[in-house]
Amino acid sequence: MSTAKPLYEQLARLGKAVASPARLELLDLLCQGPRTVESLAQEAGLSIANTSQHLRVLHGARLVEGEKSGLFVTYRLADPSVCSFFQTLRALGEQRLAEVDAILRQFREAPETLEPVEKDALLDRIQKGEVILLDVRPAEEYRAAHLPFAVSAPLKDLDSLLATLRRRKPIVAYCRGPYCVLAKEAVRLLRARGFRAVRLEDGVPEWRAQGLPVVVGEGSK
Amino acid sequence: MSTAKPLYEQLARLGKAVASPARLELLDLLCQGPRTVESLAQEAGLSIANTSQHLRVLHGARLVEGEKSGLFVTYRLADPSVCSFFQTLRALGEQRLAEVDAILRQFREAPETLEPVEKDALLDRIQKGEVILLDVRPAEEYRAAHLPFAVSAPLKDLDSLLATLRRRKPIVAYCRGPYCVLAKEAVRLLRARGFRAVRLEDGVPEWRAQGLPVVVGEGSK
DNA sequence: GAAATAATCAAGTATTCTATTGACTAGTCA
DNA sequence: TGACTAGTCAATAGAATACTTGATTATTTC
Numbered sequence: 001m002s003t004a005k006p007l008y009e010q011l012a013r014l015g016k017a018v019a020s021p022a023r024l025e026l027l028d029l030l031c032q033g034p035r036t037v038e039s040l041a042q043e044a045g046l047s048i049a050n051t052s053q054h055l056r057v058l059h060g061a062r063l064v065e066g067e068k069s070g071l072f073v074t075y076r077l078a079d080p081s082v083c084s085f086f087q088t089l090r091a092l093g094e095q096r097l098a099e100v101d102a103i104l105r106q107f108r109e110a111p112e113t114l115e116p117v118e119k120d121a122l123l124d125r126i127q128k129g130e131v132i133l134l135d136v137r138p139a140e141e142y143r144a145a146h147l148p149f150a151v152s153a154p155l156k157d158l159d160s161l162l163a164t165l166r167r168r169k170p171i172v173a174y175c176r177g178p179y180c181v182l183a184k185e186a187v188r189l190l191r192a193r194g195f196r197a198v199r200l201e202d203g204v205p206e207w208r209a210q211g212l213p214v215v216v217g218e219g220s221k
Numbered sequence: 222m223s224t225a226k227p228l229y230e231q232l233a234r235l236g237k238a239v240a241s242p243a244r245l246e247l248l249d250l251l252c253q254g255p256r257t258v259e260s261l262a263q264e265a266g267l268s269i270a271n272t273s274q275h276l277r278v279l280h281g282a283r284l285v286e287g288e289k290s291g292l293f294v295t296y297r298l299a300d301p302s303v304c305s306f307f308q309t310l311r312a313l314g315e316q317r318l319a320e321v322d323a324i325l326r327q328f329r330e331a332p333e334t335l336e337p338v339e340k341d342a343l344l345d346r347i348q349k350g351e352v353i354l355l356d357v358r359p360a361e362e363y364r365a366a367h368l369p370f371a372v373s374a375p376l377k378d379l380d381s382l383l384a385t386l387r388r389r390k391p392i393v394a395y396c397r398g399p400y401c402v403l404a405k406e407a408v409r410l411l412r413a414r415g416f417r418a419v420r421l422e423d424g425v426p427e428w429r430a431q432g433l434p435v436v437v438g439e440g441s442k
Numbered sequence: 443g444a445a446a447t448a449a450t451c452a453a454g455t456a457t458t459c460t461a462t463t464g465a466c467t468a469g470t471c472a
Numbered sequence: 473t474g475a476c477t478a479g480t481c482a483a484t485a486g487a488a489t490a491c492t493t494g495a496t497t498a499t500t501t502c
Contacts, residue, residue, distance in 0.1 A: 005242065005246070006320075006324060007321065007324050007400055008242035008243075008245040008246045008249070009242045010314055010318050010320045010321045010324070011239075011242075011245050011310055011311060011314045011321070012239070012240055012241055012242045012245055013318065014239075014310060014313060014314055014317075014318070015236060015237075015238075015239035015240035015241070015245065015310070016236075016240040016459090017236075018232075018233070018235075018236035018239075018240075019233055019236035019237040019239075019240040019459095020233055020236070020459085020460080021226065021229035021230045021232075021233045022229070022460090022461095024229040024232050024233055024236065025226070025229045028229070036478080036479095037478070037479060037480095038478065038479085046461090047461075047462075047463095048478080048479070048480095049461080049462075049463080049464095049479085049480075049481090050460080050461055050462075051479095052478095052479060052480060052481090053460085053461085053480085053481095054460095056480085057459095061317075061318075062317040062318055063317065066479095068468090068469090068478095068479085070469065070470075070478090071468085071469055071470065071477060071478050071479085072477095072478065072479085073478075073479060073480090078317060079316065079317065081312075081313060081316055081317075082313070082317070084309075085309060085310070085313045088305075088306060088309045089232055089235060089236070089306070090232060091302075092235060092302060092303070092306045093228075093231055093232045093235055095300065095302055096235075096282075096283040096284065096299060096300065096302075096303070097231050097234065097235070097282075097283055099227075099231045100228065100231045100232070103227060103228050103231070179228055237489095240489095241489085241490080243490085243491095257448080257449095258448070258449060258450095259448065259449085267491090268491075268492075268493095269448080269449070269450095270449085270450075270451090270491080270492075270493085271490080271491055271492080272449095273448095273449060273450060273451090274450085274451095274490085274491085275490090277450085278489095287449095289448095289449085289498085289499090291448090291499070291500070292447060292448045292449080292498080292499055292500065293448065293449085294448075294449060294450090
């Protein structure tokens with residue numbers, strides 16, 4: 001009857017790769033763009049050795065690839081489909097796990113989040129320059145890819161950037177995606193300083209998944 | 222900075238659920254329709270207790286649900302999206318793991334497999350009755366859902382059914398999907414008996430995933 | 443009520459996975 | 473050359489998993 005057992009064993013390799021919270025976080029970070037081991041470790045709060053080993057597991061499942069240049073090894077997703085897969089997993093979690101839904105609700109309920117309804121209209125206004133779109137992720141991730149017309153404004157440097165912003169112009173801030181706190185923080189800060197600011201829930205991966213274009217490199221500054 | 226760590230922990234529940242070959246096989250079977258523990262155990266070649274425990278893990282990840290009626294507990298996918306997720310995982314495997322691709326090639330290369338190009342035309346002819354569409358899975362799965370116009374012809378009973386078939390009419394056989402051997406066997410048998418038969422790679426889940434309608438219940442016999 | 447059956451539970455062992463530690467390799471820069 | 477750095481490797485202890493076996497819980501049937 002020649003069973004297809006070996007197939008399930010292979011697919012389980014992928015399952016095992018995404019069976020650890022630490023690896024999921026690393027994958028999520030890599031969805032934002034390539035990064036060095038050290039940078040990943042720091043962002044995820046893991047030791048270097050531990051991070052290296054998790055990356056090695058992900059590599060064993062062919063989900064990421066690393067390339068050494070100089071002292072650093074830069075890891076990146078082996079394929080854009082890996083990012084889609086992560087998003088599918090996340091969507092399944094949202095749908096099936098009440099716990100995920102509860103965590104997400106904390107984000108969505110926040111009053112500063114943009115309603116999907118308003119999204120289209122606002123993005124149109126961004127294009128016309130009537131609204132400012134801020135990318136509040138670290139500059140590294142902005143460089144890897146960002147939304148069209150977005151200005152890089154890392155949360156850390158936001159305070160010093162405020163001086164250059166016109167106080168009347170409405171601001172839309174985004175970060176890594178629906179699970180990320182950076183944009184929430186940014187909106188809080190901006191509002192405290194008297195700006196009109198809202199949060200865009202989408203990050204670059206979500207934007208890309210909708211088939212919309214992203215900009216790679218320095219872009220507008 | 223209120224990290225989103227708990228989120229990754231939750232998503233890892235899903236990852237762990239699909240980190241075992243046995244559980245993947247059970248999921249795959251459940252994509253064909255609801256089944257009892259005993260029936261799943263037998264099909265997957267696992268002990269009853271082991272199967273029960275794996276199902277319990279899947280239930281813990283909210284991927285399946287069990288319902289007791291009489292002596293039997295019938296398990297089913299908790300949601301159709303679980304089946305889509307399994308297919309996404311499988312697609313990622315096909316794309317990223319050379320080993321999966323190698324296994325699949327054995328199926329696709331088989332000369333009796335229908336080319337995707339011919340598929341549309343042939344299905345049109347099935348609808349017109351010019352071609353016979355055979356569902357060679359166990360009757361239980363046919364009952365759970367089958368393709369329109371398909372006739373139930375479990376591989377085990379195929380031999381006795383041949384008498385009722387007209388030898389000139391071309392036959393298309395399908396089973397659980399691209400990984401399943403049933404239709405391959407059926408085509409081999411049919412050809413040995415002098416019939417013109419080809420294999421349709423799609424199963425009910427693939428058909429459904431393409432947004433096409435399926436028939437639930439007895440259907441044509 | 444007693445026997446039979448489907449499934450689950452509980453316990454035990456072998457295996458695998460995780461995170462840490464310290465050693466090691468390779469590349470850089472003075 | 474020698475000091476320094478990023479990352480990997482190797483070994484380890486502890487935690488989690490897998491599968492088996494035998495007992496237990498419901499439910500049906502006689």
